[in-house]
Amino acid sequence: MIGEVTMREGGRQGLTSGPRVSVPDRKVPHVRDLRAAVAGLRGEVRFGASLHEFTSFRIGGPADALCFPADVEDLSRLVRQAKTEKIPIFVLGGTNLLVRDRGIRGLVVSLSKLTAVRDEPDSVVYAEGGVGMPTLMKHAISRSLTGLEWAAGIPGTLGGSVVMNAGTRLGEMRQVLKAVRLVDPKGKILDVPASAIWFSYRRAKLPRGIVAGAWLQLRPGNREQIETVVKEYLHHRRDTQPLAQPSAGCVFKNPPNDAAGRLIEAAGMKGARVGDAQVSEKHANFVVNLGRARAADVIALIKQVGRAVEEQTGITLELELKIVGQP
Numbered sequence: 001m002i003g004e005v006t007m008r009e010g011g012r013q014g015l016t017s018g019p020r021v022s023v024p025d026r027k028v029p030h031v032r033d034l035r036a037a038v039a040g041l042r043g044e045v046r047f048g049a050s051l052h053e054f055t056s057f058r059i060g061g062p063a064d065a066l067c068f069p070a071d072v073e074d075l076s077r078l079v080r081q082a083k084t085e086k087i088p089i090f091v092l093g094g095t096n097l098l099v100r101d102r103g104i105r106g107l108v109v110s111l112s113k114l115t116a117v118r119d120e121p122d123s124v125v126y127a128e129g130g131v132g133m134p135t136l137m138k139h140a141i142s143r144s145l146t147g148l149e150w151a152a153g154i155p156g157t158l159g160g161s162v163v164m165n166a167g168t169r170l171g172e173m174r175q176v177l178k179a180v181r182l183v184d185p186k187g188k189i190l191d192v193p194a195s196a197i198w199f200s201y202r203r204a205k206l207p208r209g210i211v212a213g214a215w216l217q218l219r220p221g222n223r224e225q226i227e228t229v230v231k232e233y234l235h236h237r238r239d240t241q242p243l244a245q246p247s248a249g250c251v252f253k254n255p256p257n258d259a260a261g262r263l264i265e266a267a268g269m270k271g272a273r274v275g276d277a278q279v280s281e282k283h284a285n286f287v288v289n290l291g292r293a294r295a296a297d298v299i300a301l302i303k304q305v306g307r308a309v310e311e312q313t314g315i316t317l318e319l320e321l322k323i324v325g326q327p
């Protein structure tokens with residue numbers, strides 16, 4: 001069965017990598033403190049915004065305040081003010097997340113306005129944390145730069161993909177990451193070389209902070225060859241993954257020398273359903289939202305799946321999906 005440790009993947013309020021502050025879990029921040037934390041933000045803020053619109057699963061309760069900083073300085077100021085007001089921050093790209101039905105207390109920050117991309121010498125590309133991986137991929141292709149083909153079809157942001165050490169069987173983020181620009185828990189902007197980051201399967205251990213941007217080391221390549229690899233991989237995904245239905249990608253990490261999807265199918269859980277949450281008929285390591293799935297349905301379903309696989313094989317699957325928000 002999936003143990004408590006695995007199910008607590010999101011950590012305190014999901015503060016897996018963002019700045020940590022001392023507000024106890026589940027405490028609803030005072031409106032006055034929230035307003036002080038976001039005062040003067042040049043970007044945008046939406047109080048009580050429903051997060052289901054901002055996740056690929058189309059699931060999730062409200063954020064006390066959903067913030068869209070205008071640029072890295074705006075983000076840094078927001079972090080400083082949130083620290084002063086003792087308001088927790090959670091950063092969201094939204095494609096590897098299950099946000100619980102009661103939502104996320106404190107500030108939820110989207111970097112969707114941090115979208116600059118620029119070329120640097122020696123085939124290095126700098127991009128801000130909110131740039132989508134598909135956009136970055138198109139940029140690399142337009143410059144005939146190779147090295148990012150593995151990311152074809154990963155829908156997240158660059159920031160989230162650094163934190164997750166996102167990857168596929170073709171490669172992963174650690175192979176191209178040169179350095180990261182972080183906004184630390186005090187709001188300071190600092191650059192961290194990749195050599196100071198510890199990577200493992202779908203995980204990068206960074207100094208605490210928000211990934212505001214990253215430098216990627218690519219190589220000069222042949223545009224046609226790059227496009228061929230990318231197209232083939234996108235076709236492969238379309239054939240094997242339920243891309244037309246809302247999901248958050250793979251639910252479980254692949255155990256060593258095996259595939260979680262194969263184990264789930266062998267345990268007879270393909271197509272299993274709780275409410276509108278269903279183990280995909282196309283790829284058993286995906287849970288899809290058939291329409292009105294709640295986070296509680298998805299959690300109940302993945303517990304059932306984990307239990308079935310453990311009973312059948314003795315293997316305890318570990319979550320790749322991050323479950324965040326108020327229990």
Ligand SMILES: Cc1cc2nc3c(=O)[nH]c(=O)nc-3n(C[C@H](O)[C@H](O)[C@H](O)COP(=O)(O)OP(=O)(O)OC[C@H]3O[C@@H](n4cnc5c(N)ncnc54)[C@H](O)[C@@H]3O)c2cc1C
Binds near residue numbers: 090097153155212
């Ligand atoms: C259809 C589909 C296919 C997918 N295929 C793959 C795949 O092949 N390989 C793969 O690795 N993933 C895959 N994913 C999952 C997901 O796209 C990746 O994990 C992605 O890297 C997550 O990026 P995100 O911006 O959505 O981050 P989120 O899912 O929002 O966040 C992930 C974690 O990173 C943190 N975080 C996000 N942004 C920042 C930031 N700027 N600074 C600090 N912390 C941050 C969050 O707080 C959270 O803890 C897939 C998802 C879908 C829906």
